[in-house]
Amino acid sequence: MKEIYNITLRIKRYDPDTRKSWVQNYELEAGRILRFTDVFRKINNELDQTLAWNSSCEHAQCGTCAVKVNGKPLLACELLVENAVAYFGTTLFKVEPITIAPVVRDLIVDIEQAYQKVEKIKPYIIEPMQNPNAANEYLIAPRELERYVDATRCINCFCCATVCISSHKSFLGPNAIMASIVRLMDPREKAKKEREALLYSEEGVYRCHTSKACSFVCPKEIDVAHFIALAKSGDLQSDV
Numbered sequence: 001m002k003e004i005y006n007i008t009l010r011i012k013r014y015d016p017d018t019r020k021s022w023v024q025n026y027e028l029e030a031g032r033i034l035r036f037t038d039v040f041r042k043i044n045n046e047l048d049q050t051l052a053w054n055s056s057c058e059h060a061q062c063g064t065c066a067v068k069v070n071g072k073p074l075l076a077c078e079l080l081v082e083n084a085v086a087y088f089g090t091t092l093f094k095v096e097p098i099t100i101a102p103v104v105r106d107l108i109v110d111i112e113q114a115y116q117k118v119e120k121i122k123p124y125i126i127e128p129m130q131n132p133n134a135a136n137e138y139l140i141a142p143r144e145l146e147r148y149v150d151a152t153r154c155i156n157c158f159c160c161a162t163v164c165i166s167s168h169k170s171f172l173g174p175n176a177i178m179a180s181i182v183r184l185m186d187p188r189e190k191a192k193k194e195r196e197a198l199l200y201s202e203e204g205v206y207r208c209h210t211s212k213a214c215s216f217v218c219p220k221e222i223d224v225a226h227f228i229a230l231a232k233s234g235d236l237q238s239d240v
């Protein structure tokens with residue numbers, strides 16, 4: 001097994017002061033289990049302090065390090081050098097920002113703007129259903145929870161929205177749509193009509209072309225397209 005790889009990162013840069021955009025190659029030696037966030041850090045430490053990128057938890061739980069590598073949106077903190085070489089079959093990696101909002105600098109996008117669509121669907125219980133078991137916490141039958149619990153793993157990394165062929169103009173995008181679907185499947189949510197009005201509106205599920213690209217790229221392995229298909233078929237309510 002190879003311990004060190006000679007890799008090249010071909011990174012799309014952007015300077016907001018000059019509004020200049022360019023592509024810059026960085027050639028470096030990288031250990032096989034270095035993550036791409038570590039590679040970015042190595043570039044900052046050894047080659048170029050000015051390269052701007054984003055990360056926070058670096059445990060695949062916050063989504064802030066999402067970038068496109070050789071066209072595929074992914075979490076840079078999850079991608080090991082040896083896995084990248086094996087998956088893409090090359091040591092040359094084209095790295096770009098995800099395409100869900102304007103670029104702020106280099107690999108950093110305006111995440112606040114991207115979140116506007118998620119905020120629009122109100123990713124929380126709008127109106128709580130009265131708890132039938134008021135003395136205790138709200139109990140949800142395991143079979144009912146199983147129908148939507150996978151979707152609750154979403155970290156809003158916007159990888160799905162980046163590849164979505166319909167994520168343009170007014171479409172709310174796969175992650176925002178799914179966040180609303182989850183609350184529609186949640187027995188604790190009372191405001192079903194308000195949710196359905198937006199979900200089945202011009203901005204909603206019928207903009208989806210069922211390409212399933214969202215499910216293919218999701219780093220949390222959520223079958224996003226499955227949830228959207230459930231909403232399209234009107235099959236969100238549990239029969240438990």
Ligand code: SF4
Pocket residue numbers: 063153154155156157158159160161174175178217218219220221222224
């Ligand atoms: S559904 Fe998956 S790809 Fe989309 S934002 Fe959530 S975690 Fe990211």
Ligand code: SF4
Pocket residue numbers: 160163164165166167173174207208209210211212213214215224225228
């Ligand atoms: S299945 Fe629908 S939401 Fe998912 S990427 Fe394709 S068009 Fe977008």
